[in-house]
Amino acid sequence: MADRIKLQVARYRPEREAEATFDEYEVPCPKDWVVLDGLNHVKDRIDGTLAYRWSCRMGVCGSCGMMVNGEPKLTCATFLADYAPGPIRVEPLRNFPVVRDLIVDIGDFMRKLVTVRPWIVREEEKPLSAGEYLQTPEQMDDYKQYSMCINCMLCYAACPVYGLDPLFIGPAAIALAQRYNLDSRDEGAAERHRVLSEHEGIWGCTFVGECTRVCPKHVDPAGAIQRYKLTAAVETVKAFFMPRGA
Amino acid sequence: MSPGQVQPEYRQRVLPPRVSTLWWLGKGTYFAFILRELSCVFVAWFVAYLLLLVRAVSQGDASYQEFLAWSATTPILLLNLVSFLFLIFHTVTFFDAAPRAMVMKVGRNRVPGRVVLAGHYAGWAAASAIVCWLLLGA
Ligand code: SF4
Ligand code: FES
Numbered sequence: 344m345a346d347r348i349k350l351q352v353a354r355y356r357p358e359r360e361a362e363a364t365f366d367e368y369e370v371p372c373p374k375d376w377v378v379l380d381g382l383n384h385v386k387d388r389i390d391g392t393l394a395y396r397w398s399c400r401m402g403v404c405g406s407c408g409m410m411v412n413g414e415p416k417l418t419c420a421t422f423l424a425d426y427a428p429g430p431i432r433v434e435p436l437r438n439f440p441v442v443r444d445l446i447v448d449i450g451d452f453m454r455k456l457v458t459v460r461p462w463i464v465r466e467e468e469k470p471l472s473a474g475e476y477l478q479t480p481e482q483m484d485d486y487k488q489y490s491m492c493i494n495c496m497l498c499y500a501a502c503p504v505y506g507l508d509p510l511f512i513g514p515a516a517i518a519l520a521q522r523y524n525l526d527s528r529d530e531g532a533a534e535r536h537r538v539l540s541e542h543e544g545i546w547g548c549t550f551v552g553e554c555t556r557v558c559p560k561h562v563d564p565a566g567a568i569q570r571y572k573l574t575a576a577v578e579t580v581k582a583f584f585m586p587r588g589a
Numbered sequence: 590m591s592p593g594q595v596q597p598e599y600r601q602r603v604l605p606p607r608v609s610t611l612w613w614l615g616k617g618t619y620f621a622f623i624l625r626e627l628s629c630v631f632v633a634w635f636v637a638y639l640l641l642l643v644r645a646v647s648q649g650d651a652s653y654q655e656f657l658a659w660s661a662t663t664p665i666l667l668l669n670l671v672s673f674l675f676l677i678f679h680t681v682t683f684f685d686a687a688p689r690a691m692v693m694k695v696g697r698n699r700v701p702g703r704v705v706l707a708g709h710y711a712g713w714a715a716a717s718a719i720v721c722w723l724l725l726g727a
Contacts (some may be wrong), residue, residue, distance in 0.1 A: 357602035357603070438606050503622075506608040509606075551622045
């Protein structure tokens with residue numbers, strides 16, 4: 344196996360460049376090194392100006408997402424050796440504005456996320472003295488898969504609908520809305536329904552399915568969206584035949 | 590900075606995202622998605638074709654024979670063959686989505702996705718059998 348591999352890294356220095364360019368670096372390629380190790384090697388030993396995000400180095404914080412050879416990946420979970428003999432092209436996540444080098448601005452997602460109220464909504468809180476909200480393992484299984492989301496944005500980078508229509512609320516926001524809708528302790532489904540059932544909500548999704556394929560946490564956002572489409576359609580039919588107050 | 594001087598507004602010069610018009614050629618799965626979208630055109634064609642058949646039958650035997658002769662021409666045969674292949678593709682991809690959209694439970698247990706999928710194929714087979722029986726057996 345080659346003991347070194349070339350990284351072609353996208354650079355964008357807004358103070359002096361109008362467009363992104365590529366810089367090439369050669370890094371060691373031991374079999375346990377991930378792409379993030381390669382970038383850290385560049386930053387520590389070759390070019391300290393390279394900018395990128397990371398934190399946990401164990402697939403938990405969701406901050407190291409980048410395009411690796413055109414695919415959205417967590418760079419802390421993507422091994423250099425799998426791309427030998429290289430070169431490996433590392434770019435910022437697609438569909439987001441690039442702030443510098445490999446850093447993207449995910450503000451759009453953060454603003455959309457709060458609109459689906461991704462927390463437990465209660466019409467009335469129990470007093471503390473009434474104890475915890477209990478849940479059976481089966482009730483927890485209903486939403487657990489969707490709770491695994493780490494906001495890594497790989498699904499947004501993979502979604503052509505989001506790329507073409509930036510108003511689309513996007514896969515992770517809908518999956519996270521479902522995470523709370525399906526939680527037995529939550530009572531906020533009707534509020535979320537207003538946002539999710541708009542054109543830029545679930546109906547914007549044309550089921551390309553790439554979000555699910557790239558998701559490192561097996562959240563299956565595409566499944567969450569199709570599932571909610573069915574729920575929304577049933578709700579619409581119900582509202583038609585059984586209007587409230589009739 | 591002297592007192593009273595206003596800090597100029599800081600504007601980040603970000604690189605806006607761009608999507609190529611040929612994005613759907615960039616990946617096999619994107620291309621398959623576009624084919625699935627295109628398949629709707631062929632679904633619409635089969636609906637129109639069925640309506641033309643109904644109209645021909647309602648206008649009597651001569652009109653029906655004319656419709657059959659028109660259907661046997663090479664361009665219509667080719668169009669129907671391509672439409673049929675697209676319809677199969679449309680159906681298979683639609684069924685694939687079904688187990689993920691339909692979460693069914695029996696008691697406390699979730700019905701496995703492959704059972705939901707098998708149910709769809711069984712429904713398809715039953716409908717096809719009824720059509721075959723109507724055409725050939727009845
Ligand atoms: S759904 Fe998956 S890919 Fe999307 S942000 Fe969450 S963990 Fe990342
Ligand atoms: S560094 Fe935290 S997920 Fe990769």
